[in-house]
Amino acid sequence: MRTPTRRPAAGIALGLAVAAGSAGAAHGESLADAIALAYQTNPQILAQRAELRALNERYIQARGAMGPTLSLSAQANQNTSTLYAPKSLFNPSTQTHYGWYASSGVRVNFAQPLYSSGQLSLSVSAAEADILAARHGLREQEASVLGDVITAYADVMLNRILLTIAEQNIALLKDQAAEIQAKFDLKEATLTDQSQTRARLIAAEIGRERAASTLATSEAHYLAVVGHAPGELDVLPQLPGVPASAEQAFNAADAYNPTLLGALFSARASHLRVGEAKASDGFQVTLNASYGDEPYTNYLRNQHDRSYEATISVSRPLYTAGIHSSRIRQSLETANRDDFKTDDIRRRVVQTVARAWAEMASRRRVLDELQTQLKQEESAFRGSRIEARNGLRQTIDVLNAEQEYQSTKVALFQSFHDEYLTEMGLLLSVGLLNVDLVSPATPVYRPEASLKTVLAEAKAPWVGPVTALDRIGAPQVSVAGLKLAPPAQGDRPVEADTMPVSPRWRDLEPFLKAPSFAPTDGR
Helix, strand or coil: CCCCCCCCHHHHCCCCCCCCCCCCCCCCECHHHHHHHHHHHCHHHHHHHHHHHHHHHHHHHHHHCCCCEEEEEEEEEEEEEEEEECCCCCCCCCEEEEEEEEEEEEEEEEEEEEECCCHHHHHHHHHHHHHHHHHHHHHHHHHHHHHHHHHHHHHHHHHHHHHHHHHHHHHHHHHHHHHHHHHHHCCCCCHHHHHHHHHHHHHHHHHHHHHHHHHHHHHHHHHHHHCCCCCCECCCCCCCCCCCCHHHHHHHHHHHCHHHHHHHHHHHHHHHHHHHHHHCCCCEEEEEEEEEEEEEECCEEEEEEEEEEEEEEEECCCCCCCHHHHHHHHHHHHHHHHHHHHHHHHHHHHHHHHHHHHHHHHHHHHHHHHHHHHHHHHHHHHHHHHHHHCCCCCHHHHHHHHHHHHHHHHHHHHHHHHHHHHHHHHHHHHCCCCHHHHCCCCCCCCHHHHHHHHHHHCCCCCHHHHHHHHCCCCCCCCCCCCCCCCCCCCCCCCCCCCCCCCCCHHHHHHHHCCCCCCCCCCC
């Protein structure tokens, strides 16, 4: 079993400087530091980035299918033959004849698609939509990891302060037990008073062990999410970008939620592939050219046959045993599925935002009430302790008042922790939990940069004119209701930063201090 160590309040209580007379608290790791480390090293984010870079290659391949291809083939042959002439009436002796020849040739082939009834151009557009959907998937993964980091950070800070409260509870009960023992020695307290106090003290020690175990679990989770064990942690900062109204929250979710935007682009890709499937029944026009330099015959090595050939081939399938029509139906149902999924995601996003907004409002109201309640219970605890010394209260009354006071203190910090995570959940649900928002100094990964790099390395000549020609007569693609353009990077709803967090962490500083009772304390 882990042996809990007594932590100074300045190091535990969410970074609050509670030690009286201290010149200043040393700064530890901030939430921005933890987010920066996780953003750069978290394996889930790195895996998603690698998957997106691999998807970029599919776009390069689809785009390259509209460009020219050039191939070279060469051959070299060598043949040796031996002819035996056995003895006969006309050939009195055995004769052997040797033959040897060699030949070589080369052929260069060139092919350029000119028109595919829109099949190739629609394939490129679908691949581009897939990439945009994957980029929003990367945003979703990054936001999920950032949410895990914030949760782990807040959990460690909360559990540290709960351990401090548990130790304060033990200190108060030990002081109470010493006072009861002194009164018992003077025949002013009973054995029942002693038993009640000792039982509460044992329960408090059990609570401390549980708090220490919970803290160890949260620190292990922090290690898994962030990448290193937590040291001294700074105060939790106010989360910027929280929508100031429910209307702003819903508008932001519709414009920035990565799950919804990813689904929209996935649906767009599915509709484009419907057109691609329909275009496979159209005309295919290809330009072919070749040059060959080959020996005329194997035995005449110095005579070559040089040929030049250029052809334009036009083809169109006439009968495919139902394969093409089946592919069209399949792509149509896939597009229908993605449309239904998009509608379902939109509804779930609205539900999530509404729940997060309601919970945030409720938790803030509860926090205000808990602060008032804790002040009253501290006063009641003090009064019970003083009145018990004057014989106006029983020991059980003091113990109950102390227990209610400590329980409310735990509830206050727990509620503050939960309210903070509710704000984080609201930012996550509307799509505003970005690294440039919560950790502005962190270099942001730009997925479009890797695509530009591979495009620069895989230049295909005259792809633009071929694409424009290929779109003539291409099947019309229905994208009604689909949002085709992603929001600008870093945009946030109007006045999203005007809503302050209430209360802030430093507002809890007075509630962390344990009440002290002098032996002569009285009213």
